[in-house]
Amino acid sequence: MNMLNFRNSIRLLLIVTLFLGTLTITSLGAIMSTANAQVNKPTIVLVHGAFAESSSWNGVLTKLIAKGYPTVAVANPLRGVKSDAAYVASTLKDIKGSIVLVGHSYGGAVITNAVNGNKNVKALVYVAGFAPDAGETAIELSGRYPGSTLGPKLAPPVELTDGGKDLYIQQDKFHAQFAADVPASDAQLMASTQRPITEAALNEASGAPAWKSTPSWFIYGDRDLNIPPAALSFMAKRAISKETVVVNGASHVVMVSHSDAVAKLIDRAATAP
Template sequence: MNKLPLRKGIRLLLIIALFLGTTIITSLGATMNPASAQDSKPTIVLVHGAFAESSSWNGVLSELIPKGYPTVAVANPLRGVKSDADYVTSVLKGIEGPIVLVGHSYGGAVITNAVNDNENVKALVYVAGFAPDAGETAAELSGRYPGGTLGPTLAPPVELPDGGKDLYIQQDKFHAQFAADVPASDAQLMASTQRPITEAALNEASGAPAWQSIPSWFIYGDRDLNIPAAAQAFMAERASSKETIVVNGASHVVMVSHPDAVAEIIEHAAADN
């Protein structure tokens, strides 16, 4: 019996199987890539601030992810305005398509300096965040208006090998100072896992502000003890904020205590672009 046709048939089947397998793998790859799967929605990049970490965005992420938004919660180094902004700039370069850049607290100063002519950044959202002008510092802005009480709650600085100092909030003062409208048990977890910021970062002058050329949105609580509400109102007005939300009774961590309100204003910024 001539086995040549049979061999050709088997070879043809293998080629077809290989082609189909490649197609399936390619399709799965597209499905697992958030950016390609959600081309119609911008990527939401969230930058946390001092004494916090990326998990502080968990409540907001829980609102955005089910709605199909690609999301990235950046681990902010908290070492210095320029160096932190450069790090976020590097993250942004790896993201295709439109971006909504969100910053909390000191993270607001970082996003203000991180755009660097990246045309994909379409909106800035300041969540109880600093929006400094060129030459301004976080420390100066927070002390420009009455109501800030962070200074007395700081623990003794941690001396660093390079001569710098790391700052923490005393754990027994963290709840009242930083997260008064969060359950005490949750606030204790936040206090235990807080990440320090260098003293130099809070006193480093900002560069040219991105909010001069990119639309901005602001949300903050009227019970914020880290950045007084009056300071945030001033910065929002100066930046010609497209929408400013003041959450009654909210502390400095408005994204933890009112994640739905924060997610909503982020969606407004996303829909505007």
């Protein structure tokens, strides 16, 4: 190799090295920017309701995670409003930064009682969820307006050793009652994996409601057969909902059948000033 070619090779090597270095710095900057954005986002904590479990949030979780939100889907014990709320409240204590608390169905009653003075909770999102006032119960609220057909679809109660009773929905009635707008094969899996709630939990009076001091958002389907849409509308208006979305044709599991609409509402609640 002559001296001219040698010098040209050195110049090319230097150019490539500088170019790669610039790319590395730029990539690192992008990564750091993304990381900072995620750190600044509130953590979304999702609480399922009766006859469901944490995987009922999978569609919503996928969309929230794609937006960079830290997420936690809590396994709701479904034993009683006060004890379930205390359990959820204990999980919130370890979360740094702001929190958006989301509850489905009976999980709405739980989040109503779980804030318990936690100043990090910036918003409540009720997904076909109960938003009881002090002294109200899930049973009373769902029966206040016509439209719920849940009672006759329940299986015979399972007697517990402490004298309580566990409630399930009959598996062959689950699709039509709970998840009519979900494919039958998916509804069968949900029926098989449903978690029971105690009869006492549905009859337990709620405590002081967090929605009186924490901004709330509501979304539900107009074909909900568990909680009458009229009851959900009443609770949303009473809580002075920042935004209420009614999904046409949606069943009680609106977060499964319309996960995009639910994720978008949670995002709006999380980004609200």
